[in-house]
Amino acid sequence: GAVVSQHPSWVICKSGTSVKIECRSLDFQATTMFWYRQFPKQSLMLMATSNEGSKATYEQGVEKDKFLINHASLTLSTLTVTSAHPEDSSFYICSAPSRDSGERGSYNEQFFGPGTRLTVL
Amino acid sequence: GNSVTQMEGPVTLSEEAFLTINCTYTATGYPSLFWYVQYPGEGLQLLLKATKADDKGSNKGFEATYRKETTSFHLEKGSVQVSDSAVYFCALRNSGNTPLVFGKGTRLSVIA
Numbered sequence: 614g615a616v617v618s619q620h621p622s623w624v625i626c627k628s629g630t631s632v633k634i635e636c637r638s639l640d641f642q643a644t645t646m647f648w649y650r651q652f653p654k655q656s657l658m659l660m661a662t663s664n665e666g667s668k669a670t671y672e673q674g675v676e677k678d679k680f681l682i683n684h685a686s687l688t689l690s691t692l693t694v695t696s697a698h699p700e701d702s703s704f705y706i707c708s709a710p711s712r713d714s715g716e717r718g719s720y721n722e723q724f725f726g727p728g729t730r731l732t733v734l
Numbered sequence: 735g736n737s738v739t740q741m742e743g744p745v746t747l748s749e750e751a752f753l754t755i756n757c758t759y760t761a762t763g764y765p766s767l768f769w770y771v772q773y774p775g776e777g778l779q780l781l782l783k784a785t786k787a788d789d790k791g792s793n794k795g796f797e798a799t800y801r802k803e804t805t806s807f808h809l810e811k812g813s814v815q816v817s818d819s820a821v822y823f824c825a826l827r828n829s830g831n832t833p834l835v836f837g838k839g840t841r842l843s844v845i846a
Contacts, residue, residue, distance in 0.1 A: 647833045656823065656838040657778075706777065708834070723827075723834060725770075727777035 615641050615711035619726035626697055627734055634692045634729045636663075636707035642687035643709035648680075651704040651728070663690040663707075697733040705729045736761045740824045740837035747814055747844050755809040755840045757798075757824035765826040767791075767800055767807040768834065772821045781809075781822070814844045 616639040626632050636646055644665045649657040661682055662670040669682035679701075681693040694701050706728045740757040747753060759767065769781040769791070782791030787802035796811045807824060824837040 654839075654841070656836045657834075659833045659835075662833060708778075722780070725778040 615709075615722070615724045617707065617709050617724045617726040619705075619707060619729050621729060622727060623730040623732075625732045625734065628698055629696055631693055631695045632697055632731060634694070634705055634707075634731075636690045636692070636709070636726050638688045638709045638711070638724075641709075641711045643690075643711070644687060646684065646690040646707055646709045647723075648682065648690075648692050649706045649708065651706060653704075657706060660692075660705075665690075694731065697731070699733045702731055702733045705731060736765065736826060736828065736835045738824050738826055738835055738837035740822075740840055742838075742840070743821075744841040744843055747842070749816055749844055749846050750813045751844075753809070753811040753814045753818075753842070755822055755824075755842070757807045757809065757837060759805050759807065759824075759826050761805075761826055761828065763828055764802075765828050767798070768825040768827070769796070769798055769807070769809050770823040770825060770836075772823065772839075774820070778823065814842070816844045816846050818842060819844045 618637045620635045646663040648660045650660050651657045659672050660675045663682045663684040665684045671677050684690045708723045708725045710723050737760045766785045768783045770778045771781045772778050782793040784791040784800035790799045798807050798809045821839045821841045823839045825834040827834050
């Protein structure tokens, strides 16, 4: 089946530091991954599309220099929150479409990671 | 652009009550429609989906029918359980590798 993992599941950091969040597709390859942000009791907002071997595509209003995305391989995308501030505290979720065509989904079914809760003090 | 509107929560029901969570959408073309569920402290899980008009998605007693004429995809369950307490998100996707567009989510609390 298609499984997406994220690491860490939660992180607390000091203001001004950088935090890296990893998103891995464990049993399939993903040329594309999506990064979402979820504020408390709100919906998921797409931040950017991560593309293996090329630059990420950012949504309007998302700072490219603050949220660095690197899709280093077909199974790994990373989101680095640079110079984090308290307003960056949020729940960050990645997803990846899978070619799995079994009980757990069909081609281009999207599978979500469990999320990373970032708290910036 | 594409958008999803779902009913505001929170929704509080007694066990075995009937559940409806309304969802309407605006989209170009013929999107696929989804309901995702997020249990407390967990990530999103696909609950059900429908890929074309008049399709009915169903899972764990939940159902939703893709209504093109009313651009709706309302979620229903005949008898809710305490374990159904979660946040439910309606979402759409136009095609292939495009990202999902989510509604704001509806928090459901089921009390015994």
